[in-house]
Amino acid sequence: MIAYLGTGLLGTGFVQKLRERGEDVHVWNRTAAKARALEADGATAFGDARDAVRGAAQIHLTLSDDAAVDAVLEPLAEVISPTAFIIDHTTTAPTPTGERVARWKSRGRNFVHAPVFMAPRNAREASGLMLLSGDPALRAAVLPLLQPMTGKVLDLGDDPTRGASFKLFGNLVLLVMTSGLADMFALGRSLGIDPRDARTLFDEFNPGGFIGARAKSIAEERFQPSFELTMARKDARLMIEEAARHGTTLDVLPAVAALQDRYIAAGFGADDSAIVASGRA
Amino acid sequence: MIAYLGTGLLGSGFVRKLLERGETVRVWNRTPEKALALAGEGAVVCATAAEAVRGADQIHLTLADDASVDAVLEPLAGAIGGATLILDHTTTAPTPTGERVARWKQRGVTFVHTPVFMGPAAARNAQGFMLLSGAPDVRATVTPLIAPMTGKVIDLGDDPTRASAFKLFGNMMLVFIVSGLADGYRFAESLGIPATQAQRLFDDFKPGVSIDVRGKAMARGDFTPQWELAMARKDIRLMLEEAQRHGVSLAVLPAIAGFFDTYVQAGLGGEDVGVVARRDLA
Numbered sequence: 001m002i003a004y005l006g007t008g009l010l011g012t013g014f015v016q017k018l019r020e021r022g023e024d025v026h027v028w029n030r031t032a033a034k035a036r037a038l039e040a041d042g043a044t045a046f047g048d049a050r051d052a053v054r055g056a057a058q059i060h061l062t063l064s065d066d067a068a069v070d071a072v073l074e075p076l077a078e079v080i081s082p083t084a085f086i087i088d089h090t091t092t093a094p095t096p097t098g099e100r101v102a103r104w105k106s107r108g109r110n111f112v113h114a115p116v117f118m119a120p121r122n123a124r125e126a127s128g129l130m131l132l133s134g135d136p137a138l139r140a141a142v143l144p145l146l147q148p149m150t151g152k153v154l155d156l157g158d159d160p161t162r163g164a165s166f167k168l169f170g171n172l173v174l175l176v177m178t179s180g181l182a183d184m185f186a187l188g189r190s191l192g193i194d195p196r197d198a199r200t201l202f203d204e205f206n207p208g209g210f211i212g213a214r215a216k217s218i219a220e221e222r223f224q225p226s227f228e229l230t231m232a233r234k235d236a237r238l239m240i241e242e243a244a245r246h247g248t249t250l251d252v253l254p255a256v257a258a259l260q261d262r263y264i265a266a267g268f269g270a271d272d273s274a275i276v277a278s279g280r281a
Numbered sequence: 282m283i284a285y286l287g288t289g290l291l292g293s294g295f296v297r298k299l300l301e302r303g304e305t306v307r308v309w310n311r312t313p314e315k316a317l318a319l320a321g322e323g324a325v326v327c328a329t330a331a332e333a334v335r336g337a338d339q340i341h342l343t344l345a346d347d348a349s350v351d352a353v354l355e356p357l358a359g360a361i362g363g364a365t366l367i368l369d370h371t372t373t374a375p376t377p378t379g380e381r382v383a384r385w386k387q388r389g390v391t392f393v394h395t396p397v398f399m400g401p402a403a404a405r406n407a408q409g410f411m412l413l414s415g416a417p418d419v420r421a422t423v424t425p426l427i428a429p430m431t432g433k434v435i436d437l438g439d440d441p442t443r444a445s446a447f448k449l450f451g452n453m454m455l456v457f458i459v460s461g462l463a464d465g466y467r468f469a470e471s472l473g474i475p476a477t478q479a480q481r482l483f484d485d486f487k488p489g490v491s492i493d494v495r496g497k498a499m500a501r502g503d504f505t506p507q508w509e510l511a512m513a514r515k516d517i518r519l520m521l522e523e524a525q526r527h528g529v530s531l532a533v534l535p536a537i538a539g540f541f542d543t544y545v546q547a548g549l550g551g552e553d554v555g556v557v558a559r560r561d562l563a
Contacts, residue, residue: 009506065515091512093519094472095526117486119507129485154485165472166482168523171516172468172534173461173488175554178513179537180457181496182557184450189560191375191446195500201447202496204435205398205410207454208489215462215483219476225290226400227455231372234346235452238374242449245376251557253453255536256460262532273456276532277463279470 001026003056005049005072007034010089010116011062013123014149016041021148028052030072050079057081058145061088066096077107085142086111089130091171094161101134101160112138113160114146114153115167127151133162177208179252187239190246214274221278223271232273233260282307284337286330286353288315291370291397292343294404295430296324302429309333311353331360339426342369347377358388367392368423370411372452375442382415382441393423394441396448399431408432414443454492464531468520471527499555510557511550514541 004015007029015038018025025043028051029035035045046052053059053076063069069090080086086109092100097113104111112134122128130150132139136158146153156162188198202208217223236257243250259276263269266281285296288310299306300323307325309332310316320326327333330353334340340361344350350371361367367390373381378394385392399409411427413420414437428434437443469479498504517538524531541557549556 009509064512065519091516091519093523095523121507152485154482161472162474165469165474166479168516168520169465169469169474169479170482170486170488171513172465172520173458174491175513175517175537176457176461176464176533177454177488177492178495178499178554178557179533179540180454180461181492181499181555182540183457184453185499185558186560187453188446188450191442193443193446195558198447198450199496199500201450202493204433205451206489206492207451207458208487208492210455211458211462211489212480212483212487214458215476215480218459218462218466219480226402228290231345232452232456235372235449236456238346238372239449239453242374242376248560251540252457252533252536255533256456259460259463259532260456274459274462277459277466277476279463279467279476 001056003028003053003059004043005029005052005059005061006063006068006090007038008062009120010118010123011060012038013118013120014060014062014089015043016124017126017149019043026052026056050076053084054079055081057084059084059086061086061090063088063090065090066092066100069100070096077109080109082108082110084110085138085145087142087146088113089116091115091167092164093168094164097164098161105135110138110141112142113163114142115163116150117167117170118150122151123149129154131156131163131166133157134160173211176252183239183250183253186248186250187243190243190248218274218277223275223278225270225272227273228269229260229263229271229273229275230269233257233264233269236260282337284309284333284340285324286310286333286340286342287344287349287371288319289343290401291399291404292341293319294399294401295341295343295370297322297405298407298430300324307333307337331357334360334365337365340365340367342367342371344369344371346371347373347381350381351377358390361390363389365390366423366426368427369394370397372396372448373445374449375445378445379442391419391422393419394444395423395427395434396444397431398448398451403432404430410435412437412444412447414438415441460533464534467529467531468524471524471529495553495555498553499558502559504549504552504556504559506551506553508554509550510541510544510552510554513554514538514545514550517541 001024003026019041027035027043028049118128133156185195308316403409411431466476
């Protein structure tokens with residue numbers, strides 16, 4: 001039997017997939033209605049997490065943060081079997097994740113952090129990416145349990161905080177891009193260009209396609225100028241000025257410009273604009 | 282004969298390709314060394330822009346910005362005849378670009394703005410994208426001239442400022458991508474993960490897909506939660522807290538946190554994170 005704690009958008013998708021695979025699933029959620037909604041899929045909803053996890057061979061979690069994980073799990077320590085696997089898919093921070101892994105290990109319990117790059121639909125369809133790191137024996141034991149839940153399990157090695165680090169690294173890049181889209185649409189609107197029109201650019205030219213190659217060239221410290229930093233800074237100025245002409249303020253671009261300024265002041269203006277990711281200034 | 286004004290990284294690539302195609306090219310650059318470097322490849326190096334454009338059928342420019350385009354072109358107004366086409370590949374701003382197009386039109390000279398998504402290598406090898414917008418007859422005349430210079434000409438219609446707007450859209454995403462990698466790598470390094478290791482995540486995780494997928498949803502105003510704003514804001518807090526534990530400060534993320542807070546405070550925490558594209562908050 002599998003216990004699932006935290007049936008928000010992602011947890012609900014996971015539970016529905018587990019049910020489709022014929023698993024017996026006990027569900028609990030802080031807001032009880034979200035757990036009860038899964039009874040239609042054949043899950044058993046519990047009002048108390050303690051009842052949900054009793055006798056479970058696997059306990060999965062998708063909660064909100066470190067504090068929520070500890071608030072839910074800590075009171076359950078003696079109810080959870082030493083043979084059970086506690087598998088936490090919550091996006092948590094590396095340092096408290098490491099402390100949590102150590103704490104459960106000292107209790108003789110199997111806690112592993114396996115955060116995901118999966119939208120609700122991915123959870124429902126078992127597609128996307130799941131990260132896994134931690135003790136080798138524990139990874140070997142949970143890997144076959146996780147594989148049917150996702151498109152690919154990315155093994156990040158022995159350090160149990162590695163999954164948390166890579167998950168936040170990926171989310172950071174995603175959120176900066178989302179902010180870029182927001183500022184781009186704001187600039188477009190200021191010029192009377194509907195966002196649906198503006199985004200047609202990506203049908204031809206999608207800068208997102210370069211992220212991997214760009215990330216690699218930066219990591220390998222190749223800053224041969226293709227798009228000089230001073231030119232990129234000038235373009236940022238044009239965007240900010242143009243938006244201002246139409247009474248629009250861009251929200252995040254000024255912080256990007258400030259980062260560029262720091263590197264220009266440090267003498268990197270003639271390098272490629274990617275130099276700002278070098279950590280040299 | 283073609284005159285090329287501004288032979289920096291991009292201009293040099295374009296000139297080399299034009300010469301390879303057998304064109305006669307006169308070049309001028311504010312810093313003469315960069316123009317002189319092209320003499321060995323058969324370009325005619327001119328000491329002044331006026332000398333370079335005299336009798337030219339086409340004048341191409343890749344300069345720095347609106348001010349430099351006007352500073353170079355305006356003094357040449359008397360020397361450029363109605364039979365000459367001015368093609369400006371400089372990344373300039375929409376409003377001054379529109380004014381520039383109108384000004385040259387009044388003088389009876391066709392000025393068209395065709396900025397590019399092309400690096401120096403793409404200019405040298407006629408790859409990448411060139412944007413084009415303006416009057417239909419102008420576009421029809423210019424298209425066959427610029428098609429051999431690039432991989433694809435993207436026609437953006439009649440509004441002559443459209444190309445400059447779309448060029449800025451693309452560059453906006455490019456500068457955000459490197460800024461995201463900047464903060465991402467500082468974050469990873471704070472945790473003892475060097476950039477060379479962190480970048481391997483992109484072998485499997487493709488954040489660029491979200492520019493297309495989330496970008497589409499944001500553009501049509503569909504904020505059905507895939508990743509709730511409140512959860513994304515929580516992740517930013519985790520990133521900032523974790524970086525701080527290791528004494529590292531991030532450059533762009535704090536501004537994003539403040540930006541997202543506005544939307545959370547407006548009661549939109551349960552919507553998809555893409556809701557930050559809304560501009561109709563009270």
